[in-house]
Amino acid sequence: MKQDALEESYRAYRQDLYLYALSLCRDPVLADELTAETFYRALLSLEADASSVRCWLLRVCKNLFYDLLRRRKRAGDRTVPEEYPDPAPGVLEQLIRDERRRLLYREILLLSPGDRELLLLFYFERCPVAEISRLTGKSPGAVKTGLTRARSRLKKRLEEDWA
Structure with a gap:
């Protein structure tokens, strides 16, 4: 390069x-x-x-x-x-200032490695589905399905925490 x-x-x-x-x-x-x-x-x-x-x-x-x-x-x-x-609280405090975003990030880190990877690549790294597909070796349809399921599991975890 x-x-x-x-x-x-x-x-x-x-x-x-x-x-x-x-x-x-x-x-x-x-x-x-x-x-x-x-x-x-x-x-x-x-x-x-x-x-x-x-x-x-x-x-x-x-x-x-x-x-x-x-x-x-x-x-x-x-x-x-x-x-x-769990990562050191000081690291998260520096990277994510807002309390809700910190909770969201921690909940994402507690998901399975596959769910965590899909959500982080899609939302935090802003990779399109096609790039995630190439990166993970999954078909675009499998990536979309995985994202949907990961979001559902994350939503369930967040509802339990906020309830």
């Missing part, structure tokens, strides 16, 4: 990519590392005229995270929990 294109992509997508990485790993330090490694990979292999740079970056970040989990599991690392703990 050319220097100017990489700098432009970094400025445009760094924050989105960091938030996506944070939603995957729930660790600010690891999210920084995943973001840096993703842009390093972009420097090495992404063509400047590649369509949908953002989608490519998100896919690389996701794959790096899953590769890291597989390596840790194979190495017998017992620090890889089945379920990650």
Whole structure:
């Protein structure tokens, strides 16, 4: 990738990519590392005229995270929990100021990984269904159905909390 294109992509997508990485790993330090490694990979292999740079970056970040989990599991690392703990309250306070949005974000993080990924990509990362389809390897119809079901489960959780 050319220097100017990489700098432009970094400025445009760094924050989105960091938030996506944070939603995957729930660790600010690891999210920084995943973001840096993703842009390093972009420097090495992404063509400047590649369509949908953002989608490519998100896919690389996701794959790096899953590769890291597989390596840790194979190495017998017992620090890889089945379920990650809730993110530190300070991180959420900095990222999401409004109380309702914070509750919504926490509820999204408590959903299954598949539901969480679809909702975060669609609403927070503003990826169209076609990009989510390419990123997840699902058909556009399956993505739409998954979004509908994830919204329904999120709505049910929110109604229980607000009731």
